Amino acid sequence: MLVAIALGSNLGDRVRHLDHAVARLQTVVRQLKVSRYVETAPFGVSGPQPLFLNAAAVGGTLLPPRELLDILFGMEHERGRDRLRPPGANAPRTLDLDLILYGDTVIDEPGLVVPHPRFRERRFVLEPLAEIAPDLVDPGTGLTIAALLAKA
Numbered sequence: 001m002l003v004a005i006a007l008g009s010n011l012g013d014r015v016r017h018l019d020h021a022v023a024r025l026q027t028v029v030r031q032l033k034v035s036r037y038v039e040t041a042p043f044g045v046s047g048p049q050p051l052f053l054n055a056a057a058v059g060g061t062l063l064p065p066r067e068l069l070d071i072l073f074g075m076e077h078e079r080g081r082d083r084l085r086p087p088g089a090n091a092p093r094t095l096d097l098d099l100i101l102y103g104d105t106v107i108d109e110p111g112l113v114v115p116h117p118r119f120r121e122r123r124f125v126l127e128p129l130a131e132i133a134p135d136l137v138d139p140g141t142g143l144t145i146a147a148l149l150a151k152a
Contacts, residue, residue, distance in 0.1 A: 001060065001061055001062070001102055001103040001105070002058065002059070002060055002101075002103050002136075003029060003058065003059065003060070003061055003068065003099065003100075003101060003102050003103070004056060004057070004058045004099075004100040004101040004129055004133065004136060005025065005029075005056065005057045005058075005072065005097060005098065005099060005100060006054070006055075006056055006096075006097070006098040006100050006116070006119065006122075006124075006125045006128075006129070007021050007022075007054065007055045007056065007057060007095075007096070007097055008052050008053065008054045008055075008093070008095075008096040008097075008124070009052065009053050009079075009093065009094055009095050009096065010042065010049055010050045010051060010052040010053070010092050010093065011050065011092045011093060011094045012080075012094050014037075014052075014053035015037065015053065017079050017094050017095045018037055018053060018055055018095075020075075020078070020079060020095070021075055021079075021095055021097060022034050022055075022057065024075050024078075025057055025059075025075075028061055028063060028068065028071055029057065029059035029060065029061050030059055030060040030061065031059050031060055032057055032058075032059040033057065033058050033059060033132045033133070034055060034056070034057045034132070035055045035056045035057070035128035035129070035131040035132045036055065036128065036131065037053050037054070037055045038053070038054050038055065038124070038127065038128055039051050039052070039053055039054075040052045040053075040054050040123075040124040043122065043124060044090060045090045045091075049092050050092060052124065054124045054125070054128060055128050056100070056125065056128035056129040056131070056132060056133075057132075058129070058132055058133045058136065065099065065102045065105065065107055065112060065114060066109075066112055068099060068102070069099050069111075069112055072097040072098075072099060073097075075095065075097055076093075076094075076095045076096065076097055079094040079095040080094045080095075081093050081094050081095050081096070098116050098119070098125075099112075099114055099116065100114075100115060100116045100119050100125060100129065101114065101115050101116075101136065101138065101139070102114045103139075104137070104139040105139065106139050106140060115138055115139060115140050120138065120140075120141070120148050120152070121152060122152075123149070123152050126145060126148055126149040126152055127149060129145050130145045130146050130149045133145055134146035134149075
């Protein structure tokens with residue numbers, strides 16, 4: 001299954017955190033293609049935060065979506081992120097990995113929503129994704145990543 005994953009970091013050695021994630025992703029995602037790392041301002045957060053380093057990755061996997069998501073969360077944990085600990089989802093983070101697309105599958109289950117519910121309005125996801133997979137189609141809208149970026 002072709003998957004798209006967003007990567008981000010705004011704490012500590014951001015490049016090292018993303019490099020770690022890419023190396024680990026290569027063990028579970030075949031033919032991994034990764035965008036450039038792009039520095040972006042924090043989006044949708046309360047209070048000042050350091051700049052993010054963002055990227056996107058696409059490739060193939062045989063893992064079911066829930067198992068892949070659990071592996072992504074494990075990678076975050078390896079870099080010191082604890083999703084259960086306050087101050088919450090919009091806090092600064094060493095590593096943030098989001099499952100954006102899982103082929104043309106649409107999933108809405110507790111703890112797993114694919115396509116990612118907010119990726120369409122996030123340029124920091126769309127721009128890196130458009131760099132490596134502009135023709136990838138969002139099953140929620142039927143639009144390509146390039147078309148979604150043009151609308152954002």
